[in-house]
Each structure stands twice: as structure tokens, then as C-alpha cells.
Amino acid sequence: MGSRPPESLPRAFFDRPVLDVARDLLGRVVVHTSDDGVDGVGGGTVAVRLTEVEAYAGPGDPGSHAARGRTPRTAVMFGPPGHAYVYFSYGMHWCANLVCGPEGTASAVLLRAGEVVSGLELARHRRPTARKDVDLARGPARLAAALGLGQVQDGADLCAPSSALRVLDGRSPSSSSEILTGPRVGVSGEGGDGARYPWRLWLTGEPTVSAYRVAAPRRRRAGSAPTTSTTTTTRPTDEESTQ
């Protein structure tokens, strides 16, 4: 038997309502191969099995980067599905989304967390502060770092043949009964009612699922009273809503 590389998901997979895609992405494996030496360790391949994702529904979704229409940064979201939207966050992190739906809907799924299933050594090099392997891709910026995703991958076509970044095809990797949902993490502008968009989805009992934090209000300028600390952190449990 010739051993071909595992195939990437077809574009049609992403060309559907964003919540459907989000559900189907859980349990699947994202692979990124870098042949250059930009990492200082010669590049290589890292694979992450997704355990947590978050859906964003385009201009009508107040929590989406596309909420204020098309801008240079969000242009990729308004393009065809099956591409990566990678953005710079808090002046120091990169986070990766997969563009979904028909072209122009600007919907996308944020890759929030996963389990490194291949390329452990390279992932550890890229995430030197991770204490345990379970923390390597536990969080959107951590996941992007472990995979080696950044500015260069913004706009990358995951469905192109031999793309360096892809989602592996495979049989239904998770049943809907294993999927839990809850409010999105860190998203403000939802009127304090995150329940309006319970579009964070994760797999039951996975240790790699990121901690939940409510949107943290910015501290005021000097002189103002410090804002009440709202960085509540909790482990997602079955107490949150189910599908």
C-alpha cells in the first residue's frame, strides 16, 4: 500500500453554516508543516486534535471582528471558506480562525484549544513556558504558537493540494453527545448576556480545554478607581449548557 499523506478536508466542509462547521471540527486534527528554519529548530510538523472551538457569525455578530464591516485586517474573513484568518492580539499573540460559510458571510471558527498529537518536541520548543504537555495548545494563542501560526499563515488556503496547513479528513471524529456549549470567552459587546451567543463548543472531559474567563473590562486611566476584577476563571464543566 502506498502511504500518501492524509488528505485535507474539501472546501465544501467549510462552505456551511458556521455552527455546523464548528461542531464538525471538534475532534479533528489540524496539521502545520514548516520547512524553513524560522523557528530556530529547523521547522517540522505539529498536529493538534481540536477540543475547543468558538463560532463567529460575521457582520451581524457583535462579537465578531467582522462586526464593523470589511477592513484590511478582516478581509480574509469576507473571502472564500477554507482559508485561515490569523490575527494579532494584545500586541503579542496570534490566534487562528478558519473561514466558513459561503463567500462574503465573513463567518469563522476560532481554534481555541487542542491536544498536540504529533510533533511534541517542536511544540515544546515553540511553547517554552508550558509546564505540562496538556498546556501546549490550551488556549487560542497557545494553540497558534504550538502550531507555528502567525502573520505568514493569514489567508492560507487549507484546501489547496499539499497546503502546509490543513485539517485532516476522517470519519466522524466525535458524536454530538460529547459536545458541550457555553458563552464565548473574553467577548464583550454582548450586553453582558453571553448566553445570547453560546457558541463556544468543547469536548466533554478533555483536559486540554481552556479555562473560561469573562471579558475583562479595561482598567481606567490613572486616577480612576481600579475596575472590579472580573477575570473570573473556571474550568468548563457539564454544569454549562448542553447541545
Place this chain on the structure above:
DNA sequence: ATCCCGATTGCCT
């Protein structure tokens, strides 16, 4: 030109 603040993380007490 300037201001505000973010789809976060990790270190500090």
C-alpha cells in the same frame, strides 16, 4: 494625530 481597548497569557501576591 490621538485615544481606547482588545476573540490572551503568564507572573505576582
Place this chain on the structure above:
DNA sequence: GGCAATCGGGATA
């Protein structure tokens, strides 16, 4: 649990 780091996007003047 609190909060600093760090900088670019988008709104406002």
C-alpha cells in the same frame, strides 16, 4: 485571583 505586557486596528478630532 489580580494585573502588567505590548501594539495595531478602528473610531474620533
